Amino acid sequence: MSIIASTAAQISELAQEYTPAEAKANAGASGAGMAYGLAAIGPGIGIGYLVGQAVQAMARQPESAGQVQTTMFLGIAFTEALALIGFVVFILLKFA
Amino acid sequence: MFAALEFPSIENLVEWPAFFGDGTFYAFNKIALISMLAVIIPTALFLLAKKEMVPRGVQNIVEGTVEFVEKQVVLSAIGPEGLKYTPLILTIFLFVFFGNIFEVIPTFQMPANARMANPLILAVVAWVSFVTIGIKSQGFAGFMKSSLFPPGVPKALYILVTPIEFLSTFLLRPFGLAVRLFANMLAGHILLVTFGVLCITLATASPLAAILPFSYAMLVGLTGFEVMVSLIQAFVFSLLTAVYIQLSLHAH
Numbered sequence: 001m002s003i004i005a006s007t008a009a010q011i012s013e014l015a016q017e018y019t020p021a022e023a024k025a026n027a028g029a030s031g032a033g034m035a036y037g038l039a040a041i042g043p044g045i046g047i048g049y050l051v052g053q054a055v056q057a058m059a060r061q062p063e064s065a066g067q068v069q070t071t072m073f074l075g076i077a078f079t080e081a082l083a084l085i086g087f088v089v090f091i092l093l094k095f096a
Numbered sequence: 097m098f099a100a101l102e103f104p105s106i107e108n109l110v111e112w113p114a115f116f117g118d119g120t121f122y123a124f125n126k127i128a129l130i131s132m133l134a135v136i137i138p139t140a141l142f143l144l145a146k147k148e149m150v151p152r153g154v155q156n157i158v159e160g161t162v163e164f165v166e167k168q169v170v171l172s173a174i175g176p177e178g179l180k181y182t183p184l185i186l187t188i189f190l191f192v193f194f195g196n197i198f199e200v201i202p203t204f205q206m207p208a209n210a211r212m213a214n215p216l217i218l219a220v221v222a223w224v225s226f227v228t229i230g231i232k233s234q235g236f237a238g239f240m241k242s243s244l245f246p247p248g249v250p251k252a253l254y255i256l257v258t259p260i261e262f263l264s265t266f267l268l269r270p271f272g273l274a275v276r277l278f279a280n281m282l283a284g285h286i287l288l289v290t291f292g293v294l295c296i297t298l299a300t301a302s303p304l305a306a307i308l309p310f311s312y313a314m315l316v317g318l319t320g321f322e323v324m325v326s327l328i329q330a331f332v333f334s335l336l337t338a339v340y341i342q343l344s345l346h347a348h
Contacts, residue, residue: 066168066172067172070168070172070173070335073328073331073332073335074332074335074336074339076332077276077332077335077336078272080276080280081272081275081276084275084276084279084280084283085275085279087279087282087283088275088278088279091106091282094106095105095106
């Protein structure tokens with residue numbers, strides 16, 4: 001019985017109107033999740049493709065592995081920046 | 097059941113009270129301490145290293161570091177003519193690395209580079225050095241011409257290309273450098289805190305203590321991962337600085 005009572009209390013709590021500040025914080029939190037999730041899609045595909053191609057290049061020409069590796073890290077750094085800006089936006093939306 | 101699972105607010109994770117001098121210009125907190133250690137430790141290592149023909153102990157570490165930066169960063173990004181910039185790039189590499197590695201060292205467990213000030217200053221250093229080197233090697237007009245007016249573009253398109261090039265060279269480069277380092281270290285720090293909080297919560301919630309080993313294994317694994325991230329971020333920061341120096345050395 002107590003579980004039902006507490007659930008009912010929770011539901012009535014949820015149904016309450018939010019103050020503008022709370023509503024803004026809630027919208028910010030859900031927007032933050034969306035922002036990071038969307039920002040991670042592109043760089044995820046990009047880094048996967050990049051490293052895959054780098055592995056292929058290294059397998060074909062093992063003697064150029066060092067050069068390919070350096071270029072790969074550079075490419076990852078540039079691709080990753082987009083995801084990281086998404087993360088910064090997440091932090092800003094959630095906490096600022 | 098999850099009442100105990102309360103994630104600390106972001107202020108608790110990154111803001112540290114001052115040890116002394118709170119509110120004054122010489123306020124000294126954990127971040128400042130780590131930054132100073134990141135200067136002192138490499139300096140001490142380099143001073144301790146003996147200059148013998150057959151390296152032993154500390155000398156091995158130091159020579160290995162110098163050789164790594166020289167081969168993997170300077171020679172592969174700039175080439176033999178960039179060897180005179182090795183001290184600058186080595187300094188950046190070591191400062192970033194030691195600022196990062198305190199993320200996993202017990203009692204500190206805070207990367208100094210997870211506060212925006214440190215990466216920002218490093219990015220300004222990188223920006224000033226590549227602009228200065230560009231102006232020194234090509235002259236002011238030549239450097240501006242080669243960085244703002246890329247050759248092989250139809251004349252009319254310069255209206256579009258020049259502002260974009262200006263933005264990407266002089267604003268987005270330092271911004272990207274700073275944000276990349278900052279966000280990586282902050283994300284790693286939050287990740288470790290998440291699993292640390294989860295472990296503590298699971299240890300106190302008796303029915304859920306059964307899955308504590310998994311959470312703990314994850315924490316240990318991520319700590320190892322963060323060591324790797326610290327090294328890679330230091331490598332990437334110094335590599336990008338070297339690439340920017342290389343781009344401003346010659347007209348393209």
